[in-house]
Amino acid sequence: MSLTVATLLPGLFLLVLGAALASGHSTVSAALKSLPRSSSATVVFFGSGALWFLFQVWHLSPADFGEYRTLLTIGFAAIALLAFKYVPDFLAVRGLAVLMLLGAMPLLDAAYMEYDHPQRLFMVSAVYVGIALAIYLGASPFRLRDFFEWLFQRPMRGRILGGVLAGYGVLLAVVAFTY
Numbered sequence: 001m002s003l004t005v006a007t008l009l010p011g012l013f014l015l016v017l018g019a020a021l022a023s024g025h026s027t028v029s030a031a032l033k034s035l036p037r038s039s040s041a042t043v044v045f046f047g048s049g050a051l052w053f054l055f056q057v058w059h060l061s062p063a064d065f066g067e068y069r070t071l072l073t074i075g076f077a078a079i080a081l082l083a084f085k086y087v088p089d090f091l092a093v094r095g096l097a098v099l100m101l102l103g104a105m106p107l108l109d110a111a112y113m114e115y116d117h118p119q120r121l122f123m124v125s126a127v128y129v130g131i132a133l134a135i136y137l138g139a140s141p142f143r144l145r146d147f148f149e150w151l152f153q154r155p156m157r158g159r160i161l162g163g164v165l166a167g168y169g170v171l172l173a174v175v176a177f178t179y
Contacts (some may be wrong), residue, residue: 004176006110007123011172012097014126014165029152035091036145042084045095050080090141097138100130104168126168134165 035041046159062067074114083091106126111120137144151157 001106001110002116003110003117003120005109007120007172007179008022008177010107010123010126011169011174011176013169015169018162018164018166018169021031023162024155024159029148029158031146033152036090036141036148038092038143040086042088042093042095043154045099046080046083046091047095049095049098049102052075053098054080056102091146093137093141095143097134097141099137100134104107104131104134117179120176121164122173122175126172 054073054077057076058069060069060072065072104127108124111117111124114120149163
């Protein structure tokens with residue numbers, strides 16, 4: 001992935017998310033409030049995160065336990081399937097955390113050793129904030145529910161956060177074309 005694409009993708013994501021929050025529509029707040037315990041979001045986010053992780057495990061090199069990849073893939077697939085049955089609460093949040101952690105690698109790889117482009121740090125900083133949030137929410141997924149309840153208690157909070165996210169998304173989109 002090129003550095004331009006790696007910067008443009010998070011920029012567009014933040015722009016869309018920020019615009020949705022800044023709009024203040026009740027459907028956005030209702031969708032975000034229901035997200036942590038949504039069974040359909042669980043299937044989409046945790047399911048795709050599990051599949052992506054299993055793909056990564058299946059393609060391990062011999063230096064990374066690649067000779068045991070069949071056993072590891074079967075074991076992790078069983079754990080993922082059992083998670084749907086035995087720990088369904090907040091599994092969508094954990095799925096989002098998995099997707100963030102797995103998605104961070106190609107983005108950071110694109111910016112690796114690109115010292116000639118200091119503006120890459122705008123994207124890298126956003127990715128590291130996302131990684132920190134993913135680790136925090138993966139360990140305590142109920143905190144996302146609490147955050148959404150706090151965020152939507154007053155309509156201006158969501159709009160301010162949406163404006164900040166959209167503004168940073170625009171900044172990343174502009175920076176993407178400066179390389």
